[in-house]
Amino acid sequence: MLRLTIRQMQYFEGLAQALHFGRAAAAMGVTQPALSAQIAEMESQLGFPLFERGAGRVRLTEEALTLKPRIERILAEVQDLESFARRERKVLEGRFRLGIIPTIAPYLLPELLPRLKQGFPGLQLEVREAVTGTLIEETDNGRLDGMIAADPIVEPRLAYQSLFEDAFHLAVPEAEAERIAPPVAQESMALERLMLLEDGHCMRGQALAVCGMVKPVTMESFGATSLTTLLQMVSHGMGVTLIPEMARKTAALLPGLRILPFAAPGPSRTICLAWRRSNPRQADLAALCGIVKEANQAIT
Template structure:
């Protein structure tokens, strides 16, 4: 195959279909008609002498060889973006499109807080927001499907940059009228492990809650699929849980308190002055991203506008 037959636009089409698993939605993302996108991908497949996708009436799947081609296409596109950043003199500033994701237990509560200042700072930046679990988000980040992720630190940072933003404390969410309501102080030692409700395996918040309470991976007998389900389980009187501060604030926190059936209470600082249980929230991106300077500017902005009730990250 001659290089002249390969275009970056064709690679964008292929990557879009691979990510969305749908030719129509991929065409919308690429601002082209579906017949044109399909024809270009067919042309590329013929030039490469292989099929990139399995096409059925219900879904689109990558072929084994297609997976390798898409992975390399992402590398080529990132290097092309690096070239453009050098050429336009932006010096790594944030321009064009930014695919920003957050873990499920953070995104719905942090995005409303950070979007206004972010949009003010970069009015021409096109934001594509999503959510997921830590492992899948890091995989998508390394593969080039995401540009930056907001999650709880620490994480494995080989090839990545992780910038701490703020400390988010955990509150105790318990049913209204619970025995701990009358306790003058509150520490983790006051919790009954048999009452502890957790998210299902795969959520980093589950691991953080277990670690804070000094329990094994098998601790807690009742699990929830998501944070809002967990909150409603507390409202139903099934037990108590550790709730991230941001999930208790604003409209989401008020609405999901289920008519006053859930109370939130902060933990007291320990006798030696140590912080109450919580997590460090950070922004993570690829070290190879040509927009490194812009992403550092983004991290600095997010640090400046840290939500009320959170605190600085202690070294």
């Protein structure tokens, strides 16, 4: 009978992340021989190797890659159980790992973080910025407690709460603003010069949806990795780009840039907080929803 222990699975997860026995052992506060012995016992019980060892490098085997998401989900459930057992703690106290997408983080965090620090001094917040797909995976497997992103969040194992609507505007070069008569229609030919974020960013798909019948041609061969880069390119006359309401005040400070409204009903995105359905920290998540809404109101 297979008798894997929680400790063995934790050691497996640590080594799978570090890919180095020494660093993994140090991160987990154990000796390298102790870590190696537990991994070896785990491999013996499973009947196949989990790691390729050689020349100081460690790689996961094909079997380990298949096993990894299952172990991560098991450990996430264990963590949820531990959180439930400590349910008498105060709201938003202790460790909370929050993911947030790059087109929200730079604009929301400067207002959100001070509010959380002042209102919840016992909170140990860890922030992870990544694209939506990565955050969904890491929330599902338990590496994150929650994530802030734009709808849609397509994962049946996650629940989510809509927080607020974030309207879109069009950022254009100052020299061209007079030729693009606001409010801008979604069929405007100005959108042919729309510059997009790289694949993987949800705002790329949202920008394409805004364009209606107009096909962007400016950025067919490459895209930017951040909205800040796109805005710099717009300010130098290289094209136009979509900008969310929460970034409007920051963008307005850039020279050579003009922010134009869209014709009503204007396009927007729905910002959500998502979490694993099994996550017992419902009071924490509810409180976080309220604080995020307050932070957004302060910046828009």
